[in-house]
Amino acid sequence: MNQAVERILISQEEIDAITTRLAAEIDRDYKDSDKRLVLLCVLKGSLVFTGDLMKKLTVPVEIDCMKVSSYGSSTESSGSVHIQLDLVRPDLPDCDVLIIEDIVDSGNTLTFLTNYLKAKGANSVKTCTLLDKPSRRRVPFEPDYRGVEIPDEFVIGYGLDYDERFRALPYIGILKPEVYGG
Numbered sequence: 001m002n003q004a005v006e007r008i009l010i011s012q013e014e015i016d017a018i019t020t021r022l023a024a025e026i027d028r029d030y031k032d033s034d035k036r037l038v039l040l041c042v043l044k045g046s047l048v049f050t051g052d053l054m055k056k057l058t059v060p061v062e063i064d065c066m067k068v069s070s071y072g073s074s075t076e077s078s079g080s081v082h083i084q085l086d087l088v089r090p091d092l093p094d095c096d097v098l099i100i101e102d103i104v105d106s107g108n109t110l111t112f113l114t115n116y117l118k119a120k121g122a123n124s125v126k127t128c129t130l131l132d133k134p135s136r137r138r139v140p141f142e143p144d145y146r147g148v149e150i151p152d153e154f155v156i157g158y159g160l161d162y163d164e165r166f167r168a169l170p171y172i173g174i175l176k177p178e179v180y181g182g
């Protein structure tokens with residue numbers, strides 16, 4: 001185990017089971033749609049989750065990416081969301097967009113992105129998150145597909161970082177407080 005990790009919160013095997021369940025739910029809901037299903041990976045944290053989830057889907061999917069900033073400092077969410085990499089595709093009215101997130105915290109990012117993509121004309125916009133921290137909500141938000149609820153701990157791995165480190169860990173771990181000065 002990485003020395004910065006206090007304990008493993010969700011193992012590789014558990015992540016695999018969660019993504020398998022989510023993929024089955026998504027397959028079930030989109031299999032009869034005649035629109036293009038676009039998995040929208042929200043960089044950078046959902047990169048690993050998106051890659052694993054797409055491999056488990058049987059419905060045809062396309063991939064796109066956006067990058068937004070939400071965390072003002074390393075451990076706290078800022079209220080505002082800024083687009084750093086936009087989605088540019090003129091066929092959004094023909095697309096069912098499924099936004100893929102690693103984690104929902106305050107809810108600011110997915111509230112913003114859902115409204116933004118609807119305003120840009122997407123046929124439909126839904127959200128899928130691996131992790132959900134409902135205790136941290138600042139705006140009411142419910143993901144359409146939720147992997148697992150987690151407590152208010154600083155989690156890293158499987159795409160999630162602390163100061164750009166630990167994204168490559170294959171599990172979700174709790175960061176030792178001394179690493180971030182907590």
Ligand code: PRP
Binds near residue numbers: 045105
């Ligand atoms: C994290 C995470 C979500 C967002 C969730 O991204 O990946 O996108 O914050 O927080 P919210 O619900 O409070 O909006 P971050 O800004 O840390 O960027 P990263 O994915 O590049 O690490």
